[in-house]
Amino acid sequence: MRRTKLDKIDRKILRDLQANGRITNVELAKNAGISAPPCLRRVRALEEAGFIRGYHADLDEEQLGYGVTVFAFVGLESQAESDLVEFEKRVGRWPLVRECHMLQGETDFLLKVVARDLDSYNRFLTNELTAAPNVSHVRSAIGIRTSKRDVGVPIDPERPDEDLD
Amino acid sequence: MRRTKLDKIDRKILRDLQANGRITNVELAKNAGISAPPCLRRVRALEEAGFIRGYHADLDEEQLGYGVTVFAFVGLESQAESDLVEFEKRVGRWPLVRECHMLQGETDFLLKVVARDLDSYNRFLTNELTAAPNVSHVRSAIGIRTSKRDVGVPIDPERPDEDLD
């Protein structure tokens, strides 16, 4: 947990790696204006410090047969912390659920679910999600299309910490 | 756009690249049980065919100063296709909005928004989102914590196309 402040070069590195996770270190270094070895050291340090959680190929769900994305809002009967964790553990074992966010307010969780088609989703919904212990109600919002799919956070290497909006 | 069916090796490659976007080609090849050159050819073909959209570093929003994730449900006044596209274009210009999904039903869009803090989000909400043309109403669901953050889709190299759900 090194909380050293990021400088402009670090932010450029992070931005480039976020935009292209397979960029070579030499190209990364060139863009950052330094030579390769110190650039690699910075990347390792950023990984070590937890700024970089990992690297992933971004796959086309549709082409892989997952034509349906559904956002499921789940309310629980009991919101005791142990029950919340219990539910989160169960969610972790469902491959179709890709993300699980706990929310403020009435609905407790937002799940992002992928499925091959609506039938497949409905089977998951009735057999797994609704059937799970402590689940009170589920509202499903079916995704029609996705127009923006940016990963992570906006990074402007030139603007350290102030924010316009 | 060759829609050749993926074989077991292709699925293994996709799974590995999704789990570790910076795996070396030789390691990828070893895992897939083939030698490096044909493995690289397969990767290039998968990229070319659109199965792989890209590669991205997965950054820690919190450590980068974006402590707040909000899901904003946006309803529009007019849902004429040209107005939907208009809104999507506007959304594309807001760096804080990372994802934009069009939904079935009453609320038209789900936006995933990151912000430095709630004040920052509220400024975005009032000055940008609510102020945008054609926006009828916005409901904000504040994220408390994220327990699952898997990327993409589940891939089981052994199981081609049937699905248990």
Next chain:
DNA sequence: CTTGAAAAATGGCCCGA
């Protein structure tokens, strides 16, 4: 930062089902 050795990426070519 620079150097240099080890590893990886990648194009060419041949081979077998």
Next chain:
DNA sequence: TCGGGCCATTTTTCAAG
């Protein structure tokens, strides 16, 4: 003919000076 393996060259990685 379509992939896969082997080989050689180039490029990158990464430890040491």
